[in-house]
Amino acid sequence: MSCLLHHAALAFLPNFWMVKLMASMKSIKQHEKILLSGTGDCAVLYCPDCNVPELIIGGLTLKISTESLRTLSAVLNHAKVRLDQVQNISPDKGNVRPVNLKRVH
Numbered sequence: 001m002s003c004l005l006h007h008a009a010l011a012f013l014p015n016f017w018m019v020k021l022m023a024s025m026k027s028i029k030q031h032e033k034i035l036l037s038g039t040g041d042c043a044v045l046y047c048p049d050c051n052v053p054e055l056i057i058g059g060l061t062l063k064i065s066t067e068s069l070r071t072l073s074a075v076l077n078h079a080k081v082r083l084d085q086v087q088n089i090s091p092d093k094g095n096v097r098p099v100n101l102k103r104v105h
């Protein structure tokens, strides 16, 4: 009887740890990130389980809030528009700054 119990315990233990392992693997697997934009070195991933966007720039990975992502997007877009103005490139006018500006005098 005790021999049977011993065997039962031996059979039960690996299963118990396997269930624990599978449960932990499942919880990791549940955190599948979605690629929102970009590729490779410049991208934004999103974890729906954590509601956390990840900003990837080169080797840098930045976890930010969704509000921060929206703010950052607006700031970057505004900076791009301002840069175009500063560099005198206007897409709606279709005038592109010459690559080589030569001196007149």
Ligand SMILES: [Zn+2]
Residues within 6 Å of the ligand: 031, 047, 048, 049, 050, 051
């Ligand atoms: Zn997550």
